[in-house]
Amino acid sequence: MKSIRQWFDNGEASFSAADPDNADTGVDWVRVIPFLLMHLACLTVIFVGFSMTALLTAIVLYLIRMFAITAFYHRYFSHKSFKTSRTVQFVFASIGASATQRGPLWWAAHHRQHHRHADQPADPHSPKQGFLWSHMGWFLSTKHYQADYRLVPDWQRFKELRWLDRYDLMVPLLLAVSLFISGVMLEKYAPGLETNGWQMLVWGYFISTVVLLHATLMINSMAHRIGKKRYQTGDESRNNFVLALITLGEGWHNNHHHYPVSVRQGFYWWEIDISYYVLKMMQKLGLIWDLRSVPLQKRESNKVLPEAGL
């Protein structure tokens, strides 16, 4: 019963919610049923078919939500690499929540734990504990169901963020229902677009979300295994061009472990970092400010091969 309640309500994000001594790395199968169903739902694509409208919706929602995850869940909530207003903070926390990767506090707390103990035994998702564990075993486990909220005292005072964290299925549900309704409306009022409610739901929510989720998770699994090391960071983080493209800039993960508070993760002009470019535009519009970049001296320090400029 408790596991089923946890589908909808994670409880109040409090300092006492997590038990740091909980070592149960087993999967809580009942609790993760929605996660499994989300994957199975993608298979219904054989019944709902394809349209350009549905595909474009899936791509646009992937890009917007990936940006919310990388620029806000990661660079803002986990590392405070820029400042913004409470409204913009909440808007992007909500878009991030629609990515169905739990709430911003849970996400940031686990990520801060990752940086504190990267590739050490206390790292929540090091590939040294197994590739599958680093990709998804960790968040499916009982051990990491609750985050250690002591790591995010700075965000605890925002009740709207605590609400997103507690009821983290609400925004994804709202998105899924909206997509279904918009598909029904399009079928009726714009039949030329050749879509319908079920097709918009499957492409716009399920397929887009599952691809987005695994692309994000690859930073924990692949970006600590495959790629080049520019800096001696004391962990296994790597720079990976392909991952950087897929995740809008997060693939420069070795750079990121070298200097985590930098708003840009591509440290050189040729290291494509789309989230950073969008953040620069948001800065020009006055939506965010006080962006922290990597100091030149820091960028050139502690390299594995200083001459090669890797």
Ligand SMILES: [Zn+2]
């Ligand atoms: Zn890492």
Ligand SMILES: [Zn+2]
């Ligand atoms: Zn980070």
